[in-house]
Amino acid sequence: MHECTLPIGPQSPTMKEPMCIRVSLEGNYVNDARIRMGYIHKGIEHLFENKSIIKVLYMSEHICGICSYAHSACFTQAVEKLYNVHTPKKARYIRTIVAELERIHSHILWFGFAMHEIGYDTLFQYGMREREYILECFERLTGNRVIHSINKIGTVRYDFKKKDVPFVLERLAKVEKMLPFYLKMVEKNKVVVARLSNVGRISRNMARKFCAVGPLARGSGIKADIRKDRPYEAYSEVDFDLITDNRCDSLARTVVRLKEVGQSIKIIKQLIKRMPEEKIPPFSKIPPYLGKFPEPKDKFSYGQVEAPRGENFHFYKLEKGVVKKARIRTPTFQIIQLLDKLLIGVEIGDIPVIISSFDPCFSCMERMIVVKDGKKEVLNEDGFRAKYC
Amino acid sequence: MGINWECFKNFFKKPFTKKYPFVKAETCERFRGRIIYKADLCIGCKQCAINCPSSAIKFHKKGKIDFNMGECFYCGLCVDICPVNAIEFSNEFEFANKDPRELKNKIEHGKPKK
Amino acid sequence: MGLELSIASIVFLLLLVPFALVMEGIRRKTVARMQNRIGPPVWQPIYDVLKLFQKGKTDTLAKENPFFWIVPILTFLSGLAFFLFIPFNIISFQHDFIFLIYLLVLESALFVLAGFASNNPYSTIASMRELILMVCYEMIFAIVILTVFIFEGVLSVAQFDSLFLFWKLPVAFICFMVLVAVEIRITPYDTVDAPTEVLESIRNEYSGKGLAFLKMADALKMTFFAAMLLYFFIGNFNMVAFFVLIPVAVMVFSFIQATTCRYRVDQTFKRLAFYLILALVEIVRIKFIVW
Numbered sequence: 001m002h003e004c005t006l007p008i009g010p011q012s013p014t015m016k017e018p019m020c021i022r023v024s025l026e027g028n029y030v031n032d033a034r035i036r037m038g039y040i041h042k043g044i045e046h047l048f049e050n051k052s053i054i055k056v057l058y059m060s061e062h063i064c065g066i067c068s069y070a071h072s073a074c075f076t077q078a079v080e081k082l083y084n085v086h087t088p089k090k091a092r093y094i095r096t097i098v099a100e101l102e103r104i105h106s107h108i109l110w111f112g113f114a115m116h117e118i119g120y121d122t123l124f125q126y127g128m129r130e131r132e133y134i135l136e137c138f139e140r141l142t143g144n145r146v147i148h149s150i151n152k153i154g155t156v157r158y159d160f161k162k163k164d165v166p167f168v169l170e171r172l173a174k175v176e177k178m179l180p181f182y183l184k185m186v187e188k189n190k191v192v193v194a195r196l197s198n199v200g201r202i203s204r205n206m207a208r209k210f211c212a213v214g215p216l217a218r219g220s221g222i223k224a225d226i227r228k229d230r231p232y233e234a235y236s237e238v239d240f241d242l243i244t245d246n247r248c249d250s251l252a253r254t255v256v257r258l259k260e261v262g263q264s265i266k267i268i269k270q271l272i273k274r275m276p277e278e279k280i281p282p283f284s285k286i287p288p289y290l291g292k293f294p295e296p297k298d299k300f301s302y303g304q305v306e307a308p309r310g311e312n313f314h315f316y317k318l319e320k321g322v323v324k325k326a327r328i329r330t331p332t333f334q335i336i337q338l339l340d341k342l343l344i345g346v347e348i349g350d351i352p353v354i355i356s357s358f359d360p361c362f363s364c365m366e367r368m369i370v371v372k373d374g375k376k377e378v379l380n381e382d383g384f385r386a387k388y389c
Numbered sequence: 390m391g392i393n394w395e396c397f398k399n400f401f402k403k404p405f406t407k408k409y410p411f412v413k414a415e416t417c418e419r420f421r422g423r424i425i426y427k428a429d430l431c432i433g434c435k436q437c438a439i440n441c442p443s444s445a446i447k448f449h450k451k452g453k454i455d456f457n458m459g460e461c462f463y464c465g466l467c468v469d470i471c472p473v474n475a476i477e478f479s480n481e482f483e484f485a486n487k488d489p490r491e492l493k494n495k496i497e498h499g500k501p502k503k
Numbered sequence: 504m505g506l507e508l509s510i511a512s513i514v515f516l517l518l519l520v521p522f523a524l525v526m527e528g529i530r531r532k533t534v535a536r537m538q539n540r541i542g543p544p545v546w547q548p549i550y551d552v553l554k555l556f557q558k559g560k561t562d563t564l565a566k567e568n569p570f571f572w573i574v575p576i577l578t579f580l581s582g583l584a585f586f587l588f589i590p591f592n593i594i595s596f597q598h599d600f601i602f603l604i605y606l607l608v609l610e611s612a613l614f615v616l617a618g619f620a621s622n623n624p625y626s627t628i629a630s631m632r633e634l635i636l637m638v639c640y641e642m643i644f645a646i647v648i649l650t651v652f653i654f655e656g657v658l659s660v661a662q663f664d665s666l667f668l669f670w671k672l673p674v675a676f677i678c679f680m681v682l683v684a685v686e687i688r689i690t691p692y693d694t695v696d697a698p699t700e701v702l703e704s705i706r707n708e709y710s711g712k713g714l715a716f717l718k719m720a721d722a723l724k725m726t727f728f729a730a731m732l733l734y735f736f737i738g739n740f741n742m743v744a745f746f747v748l749i750p751v752a753v754m755v756f757s758f759i760q761a762t763t764c765r766y767r768v769d770q771t772f773k774r775l776a777f778y779l780i781l782a783l784v785e786i787v788r789i790k791f792i793v794w
Contacts, residue, residue, distance in 0.1 A: 002631070004624050013699045025628075028768065055442040058464035117699050119690050119765030122396065125538040129405050143419035149464045157469070158419060181391055189392070191691055191764050285470055287436065348628065349767035352699040392762045396537040405539045 002027060010039050014352040017362040033343040041366040048326040053079055054289045056323050061147050064364035068147050069102045070307035074314040076151045077303035082318060083293040085154045091280050093271050094156050096234040098148060100264040105134045106308035107257045110359050117352040118195045123185060130178060133171040140167055152283045153290050159280055165272060176265050186254055196251040200342050200354040203248055210338055214310025214331050219253035221246045226306040238270050250357040288321050307331055309359055332365040416480045421463045423481040424494040428452045430475040437467035456494035516583055523722040524548040526753050533757040555715040563708050570620040575716035578613045582723035588660050600652050600660055604645050611637055614705060621708035629704035632768055633695045639775040640685045643678055646782040650675050651735055654789050666738035674785040676736055678778050687725045689760040694768050729753050
C-alpha cells in the first residue's frame, strides 16, 4: 500500500483561513492527523489592554469579519452589566434585527462554500446571489456591508426609519422564496446525500463530553442555545423554534443551519411589525462618552451571546473606564478539539466535507497561552521575543 | 427536477452581475467613506486625536489635522464626538493609490451639514 | 490501408486547435450563464494558451526528469491524432476501429504518466485515481464501440454510415454518455480533477509550455468526444452541419456539468461497474432482440 504524508494547508482551497493539518495516508485512507495552528494569531487580547472603553468598543468588531456583530454585542453586554445601564426597547429591537441578519448572512455564506467543497458550483453561485440581498440591507440600515459599528453603550447609532421597511421586507422575501429549493436539493438529491450522510458522525454522548456548542451540538440532538437558555436583548419577546436533528452527521448539520435561516427571517418580521414609535436616546458627546452612570463597585464582568457558530463568551476586567484584561472564548475554540478525532479512518474525499461541516472561523479562534513547568504565564509581544526567540 | 428547470431558466435571463467599473456603483446616505474636515469650524479640543482607536489622527494645531485614510478603519468615532461637527463622512470610496501621501482626508470650508 | 498525409490535412489539423479552444470557451460561457453570471469571453482559452507560451521554465525538483518535458508534447500529439479518424472530405483513413480504442487508452496513459513524472504527492494521488478508474471505463468504451460496429457489420470507421443509431441502441447510448463524463472530467464523475481534494490534480507542477500542451490536449479530447457522439449515434451529415452541431453537443455537456455534483472515488467505481454490466447486457441483446 502506498504511504505518504500530505499537508492540507496552510494554503488550500478547502480552508478559507490558514491552518495546517498533517495527514498521513495509507492508500486512500487516513491513519493519523495532526493539527498545527498559529498562522493567523493577531494578539487581540494584548491590544485591548490599557485602552478606554469607547476605543475597545470599535476595536472589538475587528476580531472577525463574518461574526463581527457578535463580538461587539458581547462587549456591550459586559459593560452594560457592570454599569447597570438600561437600554430602551427600540434600541434592543434594532440590535436584535442586526444580529439576526448577520446569522442569515453567515449561514448562507457557509452553505455556498460547503456546496463548493463537494463540487456543486451552481448552488455556490446561487448562495452568493442570496447573500448579496442581505448585504444591501446592511448597507441601508447601518452604513457598511461587513463591519457595522452600530453599537453604543446604552443605545444604537442609527434609527430604523419607516421608509426602510419595504426595502428590507422585499429582500427578505426573495431569500425566503429560495429556501425550500435549497432544502430540497440537500435532502432529495442522491449525489449530495451520498456525499454527506454518515460522514463525520459525532454521537450525542461524545458531543456532551466535549461540551460542543452551536449548530454542531444541535445537529447531534442537544438542545443548547443561549437565546432560549438565558435570553438577552429582545429574544424573550419573540416566538421562534429551536431546530435540532437526530441524525448526528454532516447532513444533519447542513439541514439545521438552513432551517435556522427560516427561523431568523420569522424573528425579523415579528420585530418589524411590533417596532415601537419612540426615538432612541442620543449618544453622549462628553468624555468619556459613556453617559451619566454611577461608578461601579465590582471590577469583573462577562458577556454571553449566541454567535452564528455557537456560544460566544467574553470576560473583562474593567477599572476606571479602562480595560485591564480581556479573555475571549469563541465557539470555534470549543469545537476544534473534535477535529483530529473525526479525521481518523476516513477517505481522502471525506476530509473537506468534515472540515467544512464544523464551520470553522480560525481568525477569531487563535489565542496563545505558554505553559511551562505546570505554571501558566501570559506574555506580551516584547516579553515573548525576549524569552523565546 | 428543480435544479434542471432553474438552470434552463437562468440561461435566458439577464445575469445578476453588475458590471462595476463601467457602471457607477451607488452608495446610500449613511455610507462611511472618506473623511471631510472643515478647518474653519475646528476649535482645537484634540478629542478626535486622543480617542481614535487606530491612532490615525495627528494633531498639529487648531485648523491643521492630518487624517491618515490608510490607517483609519472608518468606525465613525471622530464624527460622533466632535463637539462642533467639523468632521463628516463623504460618499467617496475609490481613492486607492500607490503613493501613501495621497491617502489623506479632504479639506473643506463651510457650515456643518444638519 | 496506407497512411496518406498531404499539405491539406496538416493545415486542417492545425486549424482544429483554435476551434477546439473556442469550444472550451463556449463550455465555460454556457456554465456561467446557467449560474446567473456573465462568465469569461469565448476566446479566453486562446488568450490563456498564448500567454503560457511566453512564460519561462519552472524551478521544481522534477525538471531533472526528462519525462517532465517530453510527456506533455506526446499528449498533445496523440490528441491531434484522434482527428485522423473522423473522416471528412479532406482526410479519410481506412483503419480498423481497434486502432481508435488503442489511441484513447494511449492518451489517458500518457496523462497519467505526466502526473507521476512530477515530484508531488498530490499529482501522485490524482494519477493513481485515474489508473483505478481506467481499468473500468476503458472496458466500457471497448464494449460500446464493439456493440456499435457489430450492429452495423462494418470494420473501419470510414465505412460507417447510418442515421439515428441512438434509437436502436439506447442502452449503449446511455453508457456512452456516462463515459463522456468520465473521460472529459466533468461532474458527476470528475473525481480525478477535484480541486478541494488534490488541488490542481495532474497539472500541479506544470507551467509554461507543458501546461499549454496539456490544456490543448484536454480541449481536443472534448471536441473529439462531441464529434464522436454525433458521428456514431446521430449520423454523419455534410461537413457544415457537422461543425454547427458540435457546439450544441458541447452545450449539452455543460448542462450536465452545471446541474450535478461530484462523487467520491469508491462511489464512482461502483457506479462504473454497474454501467459495465449494462454494456455487457446490451452486446448480448443485439444478437437476439433487434428493432
